[in-house]
Amino acid sequence: RQLVFSGVQPTGNLHLGNYLGALQKFVALQDVYECIYCVVDMHSLTATLVHDDLADQTRAIAAAYLASGLDPKRNIIFNQARVPQHAELAWIFNCVARIGWMNRMTQFKDKAGKDRENASLGLLAYPSLMAADILLYRATHVPVGEDQKQHLELTRDIAQKFNNDFSERIAALGYGVEMKVGEERVNGFFPLTEPLIEGPATRVMSLRDGTKKMSKSDPSDLSRINLSDDADTIARKIRKAKTDPEPLPGDLEGLAGRPEAENLIGIYAALAGVAREQVVAEFGGRQFSEFKPALAELAVEKLAPINAEMRRISADPAYVDSVLRDGGERAGALAEATMKKVHEIVGLLTD
Numbered sequence: 001r002q003l004v005f006s007g008v009q010p011t012g013n014l015h016l017g018n019y020l021g022a023l024q025k026f027v028a029l030q031d032v033y034e035c036i037y038c039v040v041d042m043h044s045l046t047a048t049l050v051h052d053d054l055a056d057q058t059r060a061i062a063a064a065y066l067a068s069g070l071d072p073k074r075n076i077i078f079n080q081a082r083v084p085q086h087a088e089l090a091w092i093f094n095c096v097a098r099i100g101w102m103n104r105m106t107q108f109k110d111k112a113g114k115d116r117e118n119a120s121l122g123l124l125a126y127p128s129l130m131a132a133d134i135l136l137y138r139a140t141h142v143p144v145g146e147d148q149k150q151h152l153e154l155t156r157d158i159a160q161k162f163n164n165d166f167s168e169r170i171a172a173l174g175y176g177v178e179m180k181v182g183e184e185r186v187n188g189f190f191p192l193t194e195p196l197i198e199g200p201a202t203r204v205m206s207l208r209d210g211t212k213k214m215s216k217s218d219p220s221d222l223s224r225i226n227l228s229d230d231a232d233t234i235a236r237k238i239r240k241a242k243t244d245p246e247p248l249p250g251d252l253e254g255l256a257g258r259p260e261a262e263n264l265i266g267i268y269a270a271l272a273g274v275a276r277e278q279v280v281a282e283f284g285g286r287q288f289s290e291f292k293p294a295l296a297e298l299a300v301e302k303l304a305p306i307n308a309e310m311r312r313i314s315a316d317p318a319y320v321d322s323v324l325r326d327g328g329e330r331a332g333a334l335a336e337a338t339m340k341k342v343h344e345i346v347g348l349l350t351d
């Protein structure tokens with residue numbers, strides 16, 4: 001059985017990186033797989049504990065899911081806090097994972113900064129909760145941006161260690177599924193989940209600095225296009241985007257050492273749904289003064305309807321809550337079934 005799981009944190013405005021790296025792919029995958037899409041609200045406590053409007057932010061991400069085209073009937077859409085088994089499985093994974101594994105995570109190093117002793121324990125254990133999110137549903141595929149690749153590798157390490165440590169009990173209970181690890185065929189309870197990191201915009205960069213990831217937490221609003229930006233703002237941000245003085249190259253090799261040009265070409269390709277080769281073939285030799293208006297027009301064409309739909313859906317918070325409640329019930333039933341087996345495998349006395 002193949003199943004997709006992914007999530008977005010309710011930590012501020014969604015930007016074009018979140019859209020191209022995650023949401024746009026979620027929508028395409030709903031036609032191919034059974035999918036579960038979560039608003040991972042408990043993750044948002046790891047860096048900032050007290051939020052002014054966490055419930056509203058949670059609804060806003062759910063509205064963005066729906067506005068991007070996710071169907072709440074075909075997919076399970078819910079927020080993490082409604083299904084307490086996420087935290088429960090994360091605790092077990094905290095006991096499976098090693099501190100050294102967590103210490104090596106680049107996102108932890110970046111977010112904790114120099115004063116690591118003062119970072120929250122939750123920030124360090126973040127990947128354990130992420131592994132629990134995915135493995136609670138025994139998801140086989142996770143669409144994410146490039147920045148989450150390391151966390152997905154850790155998810156596989158946790159699954160593999162759990163499968164190894166409890167191999168005898170898993171086999172005795174008959175809960176194992178045959179899977180391939182390298183050349184070996186083993187019996188495991190949790191799948192070794194594959195990341196889905198594909199396409200021309202797996203790492204959208206800041207519009208002000210092509211070497212930095214486009215991010216919600218960048219202090220400059222000009223560095224990102226927010227899904228809530230209106231058409232004029234989108235066009236202004238693209239006009240002001242940093243570029244070099246050369247015309248666009250006619251092939252992909254010509255993008256080497258030109259991170260800003262590479263970023264804008266990648267964004268254009270992802271929005272248009274074409275390969276980057278096609279974009280350089282079309283715009284090669286032209287100046288940014290010609291390319292930027294074309295990119296702005298395309299971005300507005302794709303994002304304006306999502307923006308309008310987000311506003312329409314957000315005006316009805318009771319509807320958004322009903323989607324999250326219904327999704328939470330469906331996710332909760334699946335989570336309960338997994339945890340019943342996990343309790344038995346681990347030997348926890350719960351019934």
Ligand code: AQP
Nearest residue numbers: 008009017018021022144145202203204214215216217
């Ligand atoms: N720049 C990006 N390019 C491509 N994909 C991206 N994602 C994030 N930034 C980019 C993908 O969006 C999904 C949801 O991300 P998240 O909300 O869980 O958290 P994040 O990665 O921490 O988002 P930000 O904007 O980068 O927040 P801060 O500023 O807090 O670091 C994920 O699939 C992610 O890969």
